[in-house]
Amino acid sequence: MILAKSKFILLFLILPFAFSFAGKLPASQATGIFVSAGVGPRLPVGNFASTTDLGYGLNLELSYTDSDRLPFFLFARFGYEQYPGSQSFYQTSEYSNYSTQSIPVQLGVRYYFSPLVERVVLLMPVIEFAGSYAFVKHLHEFKAGTGRTNFTEELSRFGFSTGVGVSMFLLEIMVSYHYFDSLQYLSMNLNVRLPLYINY
Secondary structure, three states: OHHHHHHHHHHHHHHHHHHHHOOOOOOOOOOEEEEEEEEEEEEEEHHHHHOEOOEEEEEEEEEEEOOOOOOEEEEEEEEEEEEOEOHHHHHOOOEEEEEEEEEEEEEEEEEEOOOOEOOOOOEEEEEEEEEEEEEEEEEEEEOOOOOOOOEEEEEEEEEEEEEEEEEOOOEEEEEEEEEEOOEEEEEEEEEEEEEEEEOO
């Protein structure tokens, strides 16, 4: 919870800076290295949804582009995600607590389309695709009297994600689908991006 609160505070501190520059750095001019922070809900789907409720996630990203690849951006992303167990799952099982923590690492590419709006603020559709690795930890705790022993399960998973969104470049909203074996979910992120190095 402390980490989540720190991320929210960080986003609110840099939001005014991002708004002041959003629309001034279109993807076709942004050559360099950028860092971004994102936060948002995580919605389990498939079998994962039968045991797990809505979670949350945080991430940090480093992206790079140059004039030969515009408007493509290459990115590396590191995140943290947490999911509580579903109350309906507890009622129909021997579990008293079931939670999932995930640390995903992604390498991918992002593409910015031509702006939909340019007059007041720059607004661009964006798509992305990434290969993913996740270190996953499941906490299994059982009700008293079941005779079962609590344990922690640690797994490594490989998968992918694909996402769409709208971007003012330094501020954007992304909705993505993430696939891992036995771990699929939808994410919605508010991302704030800041330049580390720019060369026009």
